[in-house]
Amino acid sequence: MTILVFDSGLGGLSILREVRAVLPLSDIVYLADDAAFPYGGWDQDKLIIRILQVITRAIEISTPDLVILACNTASTLVLEELRSRFDIPFVGTVPAIKPAAEQTSSRLISVLATQGTVKRQYTRNLIAEFADEVHVRLVGSESLAKIAEAHLTGGEVDLDIVCRQIAPCFFEQDGARTDIVVLACTHYPFLTNQFRKVAPWPVDWLDPAEPIARQAKRLLARGRVEDKSVPTSSIKSDGKADIAKFTSNNPPPASVRLVSGFGLHVEV
Ligand code: DGL
Numbered sequence: 695m696t697i698l699v700f701d702s703g704l705g706g707l708s709i710l711r712e713v714r715a716v717l718p719l720s721d722i723v724y725l726a727d728d729a730a731f732p733y734g735g736w737d738q739d740k741l742i743i744r745i746l747q748v749i750t751r752a753i754e755i756s757t758p759d760l761v762i763l764a765c766n767t768a769s770t771l772v773l774e775e776l777r778s779r780f781d782i783p784f785v786g787t788v789p790a791i792k793p794a795a796e797q798t799s800s801r802l803i804s805v806l807a808t809q810g811t812v813k814r815q816y817t818r819n820l821i822a823e824f825a826d827e828v829h830v831r832l833v834g835s836e837s838l839a840k841i842a843e844a845h846l847t848g849g850e851v852d853l854d855i856v857c858r859q860i861a862p863c864f865f866e867q868d869g870a871r872t873d874i875v876v877l878a879c880t881h882y883p884f885l886t887n888q889f890r891k892v893a894p895w896p897v898d899w900l901d902p903a904e905p906i907a908r909q910a911k912r913l914l915a916r917g918r919v920e921d922k923s924v925p926t927s928s929i930k931s932d933g934k935a936d937i938a939k940f941t942s943n944n945p946p947p948a949s950v951r952l953v954s955g956f957g958l959h960v961e962v
Pocket residue numbers: 701702703705706731732733734735764765766767768808811839878879880881
């Protein structure tokens with residue numbers, strides 16, 4: 695059973711690690727559209743064309759049983775279109791506004807995302823549908839995805855910049871304070887230690903990775919796709935490792951090292 699995990703870059707690895715925990719026997723093809731990274735500032739129409747092309751080609755080549763769009767910026771744009779084009783299940787990653795609205799005690803939550811995701815109608819619809827009794831603040835960051843990539847590949851994180859980027863997430867109203875920040879970009883869970891260091895007060899940083907992996911498992915079970923491979927670390931019984939592909943065809947050595955730490959062998 696093959697699962698295609700897609701992101702603009704390395705952020706989807708935060709979803710991949712949960713998929714491994716929940717579906718340890720699956721074969722993974724991880725696709726990073728690094729040639730177009732970051733997606734956050736792209737023009738919406740051009741980005742839709744780009745993502746549909748890249749994913750369509752990847753599906754033709756890898757013939758996955760299921761696709762996980764491990765990217766909020768992409769899911770809020772093309773999830774429905776992909777579902778209508780292909781006869782395989784897609785699991786999207788969209789801002790976890792519904793669970794945050796259910797879990798908040800203060801009724802003040804923030805959604806930390808790329809600038810693209812906070813602008814999307816899809817995100818506004820989630821708020822209208824699931825959080826109309828909660829004050830939701832949308833916070834778009836232009837640099838956190840890049841900071842996360844730099845951090846993942848061995849770079850220093852400038853905590854002052856991180857502090858400035860997350861500061862708008864923290865607000866008070868009638869004596870209450872934000873108690874949940876939704877991590878609505880798959881890169882951000884890799885920065886939660888830094889977020890905690892500079893946050894003005896403790897909050898719950900909501901990462902949707904585990905529910906996404908569980909949803910993938912449910913959909914595969916519904917389609918009765920059986921997992922027949924044998925778990926033997928990242929090298930499968932057929933001698934092949936899980937695969938990572940980069941649309942640049944030329945990922946930096948630090949990215950190659952990183953994904954191999956996640957059990958992925960880079961294929962060009
Ligand atoms: N990881 C992506 C997301 O979940 C996007 C980061 C970017 O390319 O700007 O939104």
